[in-house]
Amino acid sequence: MKSIASCDWDTCPVAASPYGYPPSSAASALFLIIHIGALIACLSYTLQTRRWLRFSTSVSIACLFEIAGYGVRLASVSDPWNVFLYATSTSFIIVAPAFVSVGVYLTVPETIAILGVEHSPIDTKHYPRLIWIDAVGFIIQAGGIVVSFSDISAHTGLGPRALIGNPIIAGGLALQALSLISFIALFGIVLFRAAVAQAKFGHTTFHSVHGFVPMAHRFKFFVTMLLISVMCLFARAIYQTLILASGLKSWNAKNQALFAGFDGFLVAEAAIGLMIAHPVIFLRNGIEKKLGSGSDPDLAKERTSPYRIEGYCSPSADEQSTGPRQTPPSSV
Template sequence: MSVFNGTATILQEQSDSPYNYIPSRSVAIIFVVLFGISTVAHTGQAIYSRIWWLFPTICICGIVEVAGWSGRLWSSFNATNSDAFMLQICATILAPTPLLAANFVILGRIIRRLGTSYSRLPPRWYTIIFCTCDFVSLIIQGTGGGLAASADVDATPGANVMLGGIVFQLVTISVYSALAVEFFVRFIHDRPVDPKRNDSTATLLTSLKSPMTPKLKTMFIALAFSTVCLFIRAVYRTIELTDGWSGRIISTEIYFNVLDGAMIVLAIYTMNFVHPGIFLRDDEDPKVIEKRNIV
């Protein structure tokens, strides 16, 4: 009889849960640990390499992911707790945004290193334009999360605002990726966008084509892989929120674990192993460095 009552209680909790299931406790613990380790490692790497922009980007992503998966861990003890649910959904939606900003910065630095004449935009504009778009996306998603969390009855309006932020982020990633691919193709085939781009002496020198060193090649591949992971995750979250709070996508835990959690783990650990502090060091062509020193 007690077994029957226990089963009935679990089924009732599942039906009342905003997840439409009870989050796996072991999976939540695994992701909390994974994101925690990566965040601590990134903090140490940032301090050691003195790359301070990693703190408001990748490190913040890791901290917020830990918070989000802690919310899922909390939900595994009480699946009907609305505070735990809103913590995890808001945190896991917002967390990848600063990680994406780091990708924008890294691409700009790679372009500056290899030759700005092959880029559709000057390197600094990748940071200015795309980080601004990323910030706008963050504000939209945060606003939607706040509306959903404060809703007494229907959180759908807030979810729709979050969806708008995710869609905007997906468009941003797509445009950024298209520009990155164009740069790489132009660089490989030596087809500058504007060979005479010379806004300043420094810009003219950085427009000189430099060799693709093993470090830069590894950094570029890592950046591409990280971006693909973030793109897959953004597509998933777009479909999830479009499907609704009670849809099949949000109600299937394995989708979330693989297409959200695992994708961000892969993206953030990629930057641990292929760290900008090592792979973006100044190992350019000595001739180019010499010319810059003359200037």
């Protein structure tokens, strides 16, 4: 059997490469640019505000891994037979989205506090525990990657241990998918109950400073982008679980269109969504800086309160003069 280490475009079919196809330079460059842009945006928010550092750190790590993965994949365009480039690119791209999920989970307690903790089926302090499920899934994926690529050869490509390691990676991805669908189910209940309260009463919860007030459009946009990002991550986790379960040598794994659509595009969409609706801008730790005083003494008092919820609109003039309504919404 001819060694793939000596292969080039004149001597070997590209189907014999670990990829099974010539990696698209356009697609690789596009996803590389997207993640570089997301990383720059994330670091800019962090350096300017010094807020939501854990979220920015987690998403930045994901972007760095994606950049490394697509950077190496771009290098594979001229030599798709290089199994070491293939293994490096595949490893980074597989594990990167786990860090995006962590960033999402870190925003949940404060998001639900604005929507109303009474709408949550579980205590909000339990949501970040989904990170531990992601962490276990990440460790399993990393272990499976080590096994899968431990016997790769520049001459023969993937070794027989890939048959053992690929299902292990799939198990880690399935665990990640489980944490994501659990979040979607729990957060979906919160959104449904909050939407019912909003439609029925014009507000979702009571706030000690403002009373009953409607949510701002900016906060609704943040919640929408958060949910879209999570759904993208879940769909991607399902795709990769199925691919790894059948093995990296399978037909599905060697289909570039499936990879670009169900991995590259979905992860890029999640990263873009979270950067457009970064919590530094749309979820400011539940408080806003003092805004100064105005001519209206009541309005000035409200403006200088350090506990102004960022997810809500300001009270109307009637609410400012008469105070918040005292009839709380019934439980939903």
